[in-house]
Amino acid sequence: MRSPKALATSALATGPRDGSQAIQRNAGLAEEVYEAILARLMALKIPPGSRITVDNLVRELAVSQTPIREALGRLEGEGLVVKTHLVGYSAAPQITRTRFNELYELRLLLEPDAASRAAAVMTEEALAELTEAAGVMSREGGADDRARYSQFARQDALFHDRILEVAGNALIRETLAHQHTHFHIFRLMFHARVTEEALDEHAAILAAFAARDPEAARQAMRLHVERSRDRLLPAFDL
Numbered sequence: 431m432r433s434p435k436a437l438a439t440s441a442l443a444t445g446p447r448d449g450s451q452a453i454q455r456n457a458g459l460a461e462e463v464y465e466a467i468l469a470r471l472m473a474l475k476i477p478p479g480s481r482i483t484v485d486n487l488v489r490e491l492a493v494s495q496t497p498i499r500e501a502l503g504r505l506e507g508e509g510l511v512v513k514t515h516l517v518g519y520s521a522a523p524q525i526t527r528t529r530f531n532e533l534y535e536l537r538l539l540l541e542p543d544a545a546s547r548a549a550a551v552m553t554e555e556a557l558a559e560l561t562e563a564a565g566v567m568s569r570e571g572g573a574d575d576r577a578r579y580s581q582f583a584r585q586d587a588l589f590h591d592r593i594l595e596v597a598g599n600a601l602i603r604e605t606l607a608h609q610h611t612h613f614h615i616f617r618l619m620f621h622a623r624v625t626e627e628a629l630d631e632h633a634a635i636l637a638a639f640a641a642r643d644p645e646a647a648r649q650a651m652r653l654h655v656e657r658s659r660d661r662l663l664p665a666f667d668l
């Protein structure tokens with residue numbers, strides 16, 4: 431499994447894509463094809479649960495089947511694409527309300543506690559990395575809003591994963607990484623508010639880390655996860 435960190439690093443290397451144009455053949459072809467398909471999934475241009483036809487992508491992206499199959503395999507590992515024997519690929523179904531509630535219950539059990547432990551052992555190096563990850567999210571790029579949103583989802587995954595890494599329990603980190611939370615929740619709703627408010631909440635978490643204050647970090651993370659849940663819940667009423 432590719433770590434969220436590896437994903438984020440490669441995203442930064444290639445920059446945001448909106449996937450709306452045929453892809454130029456170059457050394458980063460596999461990565462660009464991946465980015466283009468990911469952007470379609472995050473923007474719901476490939477709707478949740480719908481079939482993904484390799485031949486269609488060959489035409490749309492003007493590349494051969496090989497990088498497309500490679501990208502679909504990678505997205506399958508990340509939980510965004512499902513491969514069914516004899517049927518082929520489809521976009522993962524939209525997360526259900528029940529599953530969403532379960533996911534946030536799990537996050538609230540694990541992430542505030544992890545933030546508290548991370549604050550207690552925070553190094554200058556880790557704090558600088560987290561600050562950088564949070565900073566990337568707030569930058570305005572030349573990309574369109576949906577491409578930015580897809581990048582935000584990935585950076586948010588990196589930010590939360592890095593905190594779990596610092597906290598030091600590898601099993602908890604793997605358990606949450608396996609949920610692919612950020613891809614699923616960001617597919618629920620496209621809204622600028624989701625990103626703007628989260629930036630302030632991340633800043634509060636970082637301030638608690640900078641102060642090496644475990645209790646403040648716990649509270650800031652709990653508030654962030656609760657608010658994230660409350661921002662996204664209306665998506666189920668649409």
Ligand SMILES: [Zn+2]
Pocket residue numbers: 586589590628632654
């Ligand atoms: Zn976040």
